[in-house]
Every structure is written in structure tokens, then in C-alpha cells.
Amino acid sequence: MVGTSSPSTLSELLNEVLKINEQTLDDNDNSKKQALHVHPMRQALFDVLCETKEKTVLSVRNPVxxxxxxxxxxxxxxxxxxxxxxxxxxxxxxxxxxxxxxxxxxxxxxxxxxxxxxxxxxxxxxxxxxxxxxxxxxxxxxxxxxxxxxxxxxxxxxxxxxxxxxxxxxxxxxxxxxxxxxxxxxxxxRRKRRNFSKQATEVLNEYFYGHLSNPYPSEEAKEDLARQCNITVSQVSNWFGNKRIRYKKNMAKAQEEASIYAAKKNAHVTLGGMAGNPYGMLPGAAAGLLNPYQMTSIPGQDTLHMGMPPFDLSVYNPQLMAQYQQQMENNDKS
DNA sequence: GATAATGATTGCGC
DNA sequence: GCGCAATCATTATC
CATH class of the missing domain: 1.20.81 (Receptor-associated Protein)
Known part of the structure; x- marks a missing residue:
């Protein structure tokens, strides 16, 4: 029917369109297309089809x-x-x-x-x-x-x-x-660490041995130390954490180190007074002598000596301290 | 290369 | 959240 003559009725046209819809239009079938395009009922039927389709599609849920x-x-x-x-x-x-x-x-x-x-x-x-x-x-x-x-x-x-x-x-x-x-x-x-500069270690050690009785810097002190050492506050915390542990573990060596920093401090005190030491009464390692760690851990000194060491706390002398320790060791041996 | 020193991380308790 | 203790990983020293 299609191809030989134009569809005359509405149903014929509808059938034609549906057929075309199913098959899709063949570009070579120009006469068929032409016939459809010029049919007087084409537009009316097309509108009806569009409306029907729109209604059908509306019932489908919109995924968007x-x-x-x-x-x-x-x-x-x-x-x-x-x-x-x-x-x-x-x-x-x-x-x-x-x-x-x-x-x-x-x-x-x-x-x-x-x-x-x-x-x-x-x-x-x-x-x-x-x-x-x-x-x-x-x-x-x-x-x-x-x-x-x-x-x-x-x-x-x-x-x-x-x-x-x-x-x-x-x-x-x-x-x-x-x-x-x-x-x-x-x-x-980050684990690839670099050692702190000598100057930074000096600053941290000075603070540590200058505050041996309470080697726990406040947040402000940590920030100040971090600025001075050009490191972060958490690095300061790490350093003090490590230092406290290692000080306890190796008291003998720590004592030696304490003496060095005490001597430095002492020199500083002689030159410039007690500036910078909030525990003014106890310069350098003298403060360390009262620290809680020393009471139990010095090799050869299992208990805290009740008698004070033979030096004047206000002018601590590391050499005298060494002599005192030597004397105590000799006493222990005898 | 072995060892010590040291800064960082982790797990735990308070 | 902080500090301690153990441990890891890297650097320094010999």
C-alpha cells in the first residue's frame, strides 16, 4: 500500500507512520517521505501522536x-x-x-x-x-x-x-x-629527620638543666623555645619528652652534662646576675640536685643523701660537685 | 660497618 | 590532651 499511492484515510496514515517509525526512514525511499510530508492530515495526526506519547512518557518516573x-x-x-x-x-x-x-x-x-x-x-x-x-x-x-x-x-x-x-x-x-x-x-x-642545630640543642639543654626540678615547659615556654630554636612546638615537646626519659635512664652521663650547663649558667650568673632563671635561688644543676629523678637513680647512690653536698648553693662549683661524688663513691666502697 | 646518639612515632594510662 | 615508655628510623661518630 505504501509506496504505490498516498494514504487517504487517517488510519492508513497512522499505519504508515507507525511502520516508518518501526523501520526508521530509509534515505533512498524519498517518494514515501515526500508523500507523507505533503499529506493534508499529516500535521493533525502528528500532533495527536505527540500528545499520546507525552502522556505515556509522563507516567514513566523521571529518573532525574x-x-x-x-x-x-x-x-x-x-x-x-x-x-x-x-x-x-x-x-x-x-x-x-x-x-x-x-x-x-x-x-x-x-x-x-x-x-x-x-x-x-x-x-x-x-x-x-x-x-x-x-x-x-x-x-x-x-x-x-x-x-x-x-x-x-x-x-x-x-x-x-x-x-x-x-x-x-x-x-x-x-x-x-x-x-x-x-x-x-x-x-x-617526615621520618627522615635532621638533627637540630648545635645552637638549638644548647638552648633546649639550657632550659632543661635550668629547670631540672620541673622540666615541663609551659605552652608559652615551648612556643618561646620553638622560636629561639627555629623548630615547631611539637618538636620542642618531643625533645623534652625524649630528654626526660633519657635523663632518667642515663643519670651518670646526664649529671656530667648538667655540670657543664651549670658551669655555663654560673658564668652567666657571675657576669649578668640571675636573669633568665625563674628558679633564681637554684642556678644550673644545683636545681638538678633537688630534682626527683636523682633521688633514686644515681649509680652508687641508691638513696637520697640526707646531708647536703659540701657547696654553697648560690655559687655552685662543678669541680666541687665532682669531688663530692667521688667522696660518696669511696664511702660506698669502704 | 658497628655502635651511639637523636628525633619521631606509637600505644597506653591518667 | 599530656606525659611516659618502648620502639623505629635516620644521622653521627668511631
């Missing part, structure tokens, strides 16, 4: 309205923002313990990841927009010959965007992995 936020995608997004890859550039702060050089290196590497990520993301977005536009125009073209509901187009767009979203998730995942690898590398690098 109901799509829940993908929790995995949300996690990835949050992480990328937190790490400074997505969102505003935070400069890639590592930890306060990382050294300056490492920080700069880390920032540079993170910036590279950020650039690559944003570049790829833009490419995907552009490709997605381009493909969506292409499909839209294709559907628009097809709407000339078959009824296409608006919701149908939106659904198609949604499917396309979901496909591209899947690719984006992969991109975000691999970016997160890259950041994790970078982070772990630099966190490991």
Missing part, C-alpha cells in the same frame, strides 16, 4: 528527579576538596612537622595533580556537553518524522550524563589515589 546523591561520589568530592585538589587552591598544606623544602616539593606535586585533574575534568565536561548537544539535535531531527516527548529527551540526556559521571568517578578515584600516594611518600619523608 529521583536520583539520589551518589555517596561514593560525595566522599571523593569531599576528599578532593579537603586535599586542596578540587575547590579553592589551598596550597597543599602538609603537616606542621614537615620541613620547608619538603613542603614546597609537596605543594608543587599537589599543584601538578590539581592541574591535571582540572584539565581532565574540563575535557570530560566539554565532551559530555558536546555529546549531549549532538544527541539533542539528532532527536530534534528525528522529531520531524516520529513523535518524541520532551521528557524522553531529558531522560536520554540524563542517561548520557550518568555515563559521563561514571567516567568522572574513575577520574576522581585515580586522583585520590595519586594524592594518597603523594601524601604517604611525604609523611614517610
Amino acid at each position: 528527579d529521583e536520583a539520589p546523591e551518589d555517596p561514593q561520589l560525595m566522599r571523593l568530592d569531599n576528599m578532593l576538596v579537603a586535599e586542596g585538589v578540587a575547590g579553592p587552591d589551598k596550597g597543599g598544606t602538609l603537616g606542621s612537622d614537615a620541613s620547608g623544602g619538603d613542603q614546597a616539593d609537596y605543594r608543587q606535586k599537589l599543584h601538578q595533580i590539581r592541574v591535571v585533574y582540572n584539565d581532565e575534568l574540563r575535557k570530560y565536561e566539554d565532551a559530555c556537553a558536546e555529546f549531549t548537544q549532538h544527541v539533542r539535535s539528532l532527536l530534534k531531527d528525528q522529531s520531524q518524522v516520529r513523535p518524541i516527548a520532551h521528557k524522553e529527551i531529558e531522560r536520554m540526556v540524563y542517561i548520557i550524563q550518568k555515563k559521563f559521571s561514571g567516567i568522572q568517578v574513575q577520574l576522581k578515584q585515580s586522583t585520590c589515589e595519586a594524592v594518597m600516594i603523594l601524601r604517604s611518600r611525604f609523611l614517610d619523608a
Whole structure:
């Protein structure tokens, strides 16, 4: 029937359109297309078909309205923002313990990841927009010959965007992995310690032996020491933690060291008074003599000697202290 | 290369 | 959250 003569009735035209819809139009079958396009009932029937289709599609739930936020995608997004890859550039702060050089290196590497990520993301977005536009125009073209509901187009767009979203998730995942690898590398690098400068160690030791009776610097004191030594407050805390433990463990050597710092302090006192020692009455290791550790741990001195050592506390002399210790050891032997 | 020294980390208790 | 103790990992010294 089709092809030989134009459809004369509404039902004939409908059958014709449905057939065409099923088979899709063959570009070579121009006469058939032509016949349809010029039929006086064409527009009316086409409108009816569109309306019917629109009603049918309306009953289908719109996936766009109901799509829940993908929790995995949300996690990835949050992480990328937190790490400074997505969102505003935070400069890639590592930890306060990382050294300056490492920080700069880390920032540079993170910036590279950020650039690559944003570049790829833009490419995907552009490709997605381009493909969506292409499909839209294709559907628009097809709407000339078959009824296409608006919701149908939106659904198609949604499917396309979901496909591209899947690719984006992969991109975000691999970016997160890259950041994790970078982070772990630099966190490991933090273990690559460098010894503090001699000057910094001097400052810390002076404070420690100057406060042996209470070697627990306050937060303010730690900040002050950190400034003086050009290290972080947590490094100061670490140093004091280690120092207290090791002082206890190796009292003999610590005593020797205490004498050195006491002598230094003494020289300072002679020259400049008691400035800088909040325990003014007990300069240097003299304060250490009253510290709780010494009462139990000095080799050869298992108990605290009740008698005070033979020196004047106000002008502590390390040599006299050494003599005193020697004397006590001799007493223990005899 | 062995050893000591030292800064950092971890697990635990308070 | 802080400090202690044990331990790890690196650096310095011999």
C-alpha cells in the first residue's frame, strides 16, 4: 500500500507512520517521505501522536528527579576538596612537622595533580556537553518524522550524563589515589629527620638543666623555645619528652652534662646576675640536685643523701660537685 | 660497618 | 590532651 499511492484515510496514515517509525526512514525511499510530508492530515495526526506519547512518557518516573546523591561520589568530592585538589587552591598544606623544602616539593606535586585533574575534568565536561548537544539535535531531527516527548529527551540526556559521571568517578578515584600516594611518600619523608642545630640543642639543654626540678615547659615556654630554636612546638615537646626519659635512664652521663650547663649558667650568673632563671635561688644543676629523678637513680647512690653536698648553693662549683661524688663513691666502697 | 646518639612515632594510662 | 615508655628510623661518630 505504501509506496504505490498516498494514504487517504487517517488510519492508513497512522499505519504508515507507525511502520516508518518501526523501520526508521530509509534515505533512498524519498517518494514515501515526500508523500507523507505533503499529506493534508499529516500535521493533525502528528500532533495527536505527540500528545499520546507525552502522556505515556509522563507516567514513566523521571529518573532525574529521583536520583539520589551518589555517596561514593560525595566522599571523593569531599576528599578532593579537603586535599586542596578540587575547590579553592589551598596550597597543599602538609603537616606542621614537615620541613620547608619538603613542603614546597609537596605543594608543587599537589599543584601538578590539581592541574591535571582540572584539565581532565574540563575535557570530560566539554565532551559530555558536546555529546549531549549532538544527541539533542539528532532527536530534534528525528522529531520531524516520529513523535518524541520532551521528557524522553531529558531522560536520554540524563542517561548520557550518568555515563559521563561514571567516567568522572574513575577520574576522581585515580586522583585520590595519586594524592594518597603523594601524601604517604611525604609523611614517610617526615621520618627522615635532621638533627637540630648545635645552637638549638644548647638552648633546649639550657632550659632543661635550668629547670631540672620541673622540666615541663609551659605552652608559652615551648612556643618561646620553638622560636629561639627555629623548630615547631611539637618538636620542642618531643625533645623534652625524649630528654626526660633519657635523663632518667642515663643519670651518670646526664649529671656530667648538667655540670657543664651549670658551669655555663654560673658564668652567666657571675657576669649578668640571675636573669633568665625563674628558679633564681637554684642556678644550673644545683636545681638538678633537688630534682626527683636523682633521688633514686644515681649509680652508687641508691638513696637520697640526707646531708647536703659540701657547696654553697648560690655559687655552685662543678669541680666541687665532682669531688663530692667521688667522696660518696669511696664511702660506698669502704 | 658497628655502635651511639637523636628525633619521631606509637600505644597506653591518667 | 599530656606525659611516659618502648620502639623505629635516620644521622653521627668511631
